[in-house]
Amino acid sequence: MSDLGRQTNNPPPALRERLAAVRERIERAARRAGRDPAAVELVAVTKTHPADAVRAAVDAGQSLFGENRLQEALPKMDAVGPGPRWHLIGHLQRNKAAAVGRFELIHSVDSTRLIEELERRAAAADTQQAILLQLNVAGEASKFGAAPADLPALLAALAAAPHLRALGLMTIPPWDDDPERTRPHFSALRRLLEEAQGPPNFEKKHLSMGMSGDFEVAIEEGATLVRLGSALFGPRL
Ligand SMILES: *Cc1c(COP(=O)(O)O)cnc(C)c1O
Numbered sequence: 001m002s003d004l005g006r007q008t009n010n011p012p013p014a015l016r017e018r019l020a021a022v023r024e025r026i027e028r029a030a031r032r033a034g035r036d037p038a039a040v041e042l043v044a045v046t047k048t049h050p051a052d053a054v055r056a057a058v059d060a061g062q063s064l065f066g067e068n069r070l071q072e073a074l075p076k077m078d079a080v081g082p083g084p085r086w087h088l089i090g091h092l093q094r095n096k097a098a099a100v101g102r103f104e105l106i107h108s109v110d111s112t113r114l115i116e117e118l119e120r121r122a123a124a125a126d127t128q129q130a131i132l133l134q135l136n137v138a139g140e141a142s143k144f145g146a147a148p149a150d151l152p153a154l155l156a157a158l159a160a161a162p163h164l165r166a167l168g169l170m171t172i173p174p175w176d177d178d179p180e181r182t183r184p185h186f187s188a189l190r191r192l193l194e195e196a197q198g199p200p201n202f203e204k205k206h207l208s209m210g211m212s213g214d215f216e217v218a219i220e221e222g223a224t225l226v227r228l229g230s231a232l233f234g235p236r237l
Contacts, residue, residue, distance in 0.1 A: 014234075015053075015056050015057060015060055015232065015233070016060045018231065018232050018233075019057065019060050019061065019062060019232060022042065022228060022231055022232060023042065025215075025216060026040050026042060026215070026216075026219060026226065028216075029215070029216035029217075029219035029220055030219055032220060033219060033220040033221075033222075035219070035222075039224055040219055040223060040224055040225075040226060041064060041224065041225055041226075042062070042064065042226060042228060043064050043065065043066040043087055043089065043208075043225055043226065043227045043228070044057050044062045044064065044065050044066065044228065044229075044232055044233075045065070045066045045067070045068070045089065045227050045228060045229035045232075045233075046065050046066070046067060046076070046229070046233065047066075047067050047068050047069065047072060047090075047229060047236065048072075048236040048237045049233050049236075049237060050076070051076050051079035051080050053233055054076065054080045054084060055080060057232070058080075058083060058084055062084075063083075063084055063085055064084070064085045064086075064087065064104075065084050065085070065086050065087070066086070066087045066088070066089040066107075066227050067086065067087075067088060067089065067090070068088070068089050068090025068091075069090055070088065070092065070093075070095055070098060070099055071095075073086065073088065074098060074102065077102065085104045086102070086103050086104060087103055087104060087105045087106070087107060087225075088102075088103040088105075088106045088107065088108065089107045089108060089170075089208075089227055090108055091108050091110075091144045092106070092108060092109075092114060096114070096117050096118060096121055097121045097124075097125075099118075099121075100118060100121040100122050100125055100127065100129050101122070101125050101127045101129065103129075104130065105130045105131065105132065105167065105206075106118070106129065106130070106131045106132070107131075107132045107134060107170040107208050107225075107227075108132075108134045108144065108170065109131045109132065109133055109134060109154075109166070110133070110134040110135075110136075110144055110145050110146045110154075111146060111154075112153055112154060112156075112157040115131075115154065115157040115158055115161050115164065116157060116160075116161070118131065118161070118164060119160070119161035119162075119163055119164055122161075122163035122164060123162075123163045127163065128163055128164070128165060129163065129164055129165070130164075130165050130166075130167055131164055131165070131166050131167070132166065132167060132168050132169060132170040132206060132208050133146065133151065133154050133155075133158075133166055133168075133169050133170070134146065134169070134170045134171065134172075135147070135148055135151065135169055135170070135171050135189060135192060136148075136171070136172075137171050137173065137185045137188045137189050137192070138173055138174050138185050140174050144172070145170075145171060145172065148188075148192055151192060151196060152197075155196065155197070155198040155199060155202055158198065158199055158201060158202055159198075159199035159201075161201070162201065164201060165201050165203065166198070166201065166202045166203070167203050167205045167206045168193055168203065168204060168205050168206030168207055168208070168224070169189050169192060169193050169196075169206070169207055169208070170206075170207075170208035170209065170225075171185060171186075171189045171208075171209050172211075173185035173186070173209075173214075175213075176214075177213070179213060179214035179216070179217040180217065182214045182217060182218075183217050183220075183221060185209075186207075186209050186210070186214075186217060186218045186221035186222070186223065187221045187222075189207055189209055189221075190207055190221055190222040193207060205224070206224045206225055207221075207222050207223050207224050207225070208223070208224070208225040208226075208227065209221070209223045209225075209226070210223045210226040210227065210228075211226070211227055211228060211229070212228050212229060212230045212231035212232075215228060215231075
C-alpha cells in the first residue's frame, strides 16, 4: 500500500471509539481479576467485513485480526497486504494446506486427524505452525471442538507432530445472553489447561475464550486471547 493510500485512510470515529472503549473494558476486567492487562490480547474479528475495515482498524492502532473462514480470509489478507497479524479462528474444512504458514495461530484444531494432516502439510512446507486445541467444554452436539475427554488423545497426536506447536486451548461456549451463565465454561477450560499433561511442543500459554457478549467474564477466568467482532465492527454484514 502506498503512503498516500494510508494517509487518506482515516478510520471512522465510531471505530476508533469502539476500539478505545473495548480496550478500556479489557483493562478493567483484567485489573478486577488481579491480572496484568498486557497479558490479554484483542483479536479483532473481521469476518463478513471488507479489507477496508481491516485497514481502518490498523490505522486506529489494531494489529491482530481473526477470520473464521479460509476462503474469505486469504483474499482479504492479500488485499490488505503486509502489516497486520492474522489468526484463523474457525473450523478448517477443505484446503488445509493453504492455511499452513499463513496464520500466526490456528485456534480451531479439534481432532487427531486434523493434527496429523496439519503436521504433514507443515512438514512438506518445511515450516512450524502454531495452533490451539479447541475443546467443546459444554458438550453441545452442534458445536465444533473436541470433548475434554479426548484431550489426552490430542496431546498424544501432538507428540508425534514436531512441526506443530500447541500454545494452549480455545473454546466457543453455547450462546447465552447472561455471561455469568457462561463463566463455568471458561473456568472449566482454564482448569483443563492447568491440568493437561502434554509433550514438549504443548505450551500452557494461551486461553482463547470470550467474544463480544462475554469477554470480560472470560478475562476474569484467565483468557489471554479475546475474539471480538460485533463489539468493534457492528453487526455482521
Ligand atoms: C465470529 C466469531 C467471533 C466474534 O464474535 P462476536 O460475537 O461478533 O464478537 C469469535 N470467535 C469465533 C470463532 C467467531 O467465529
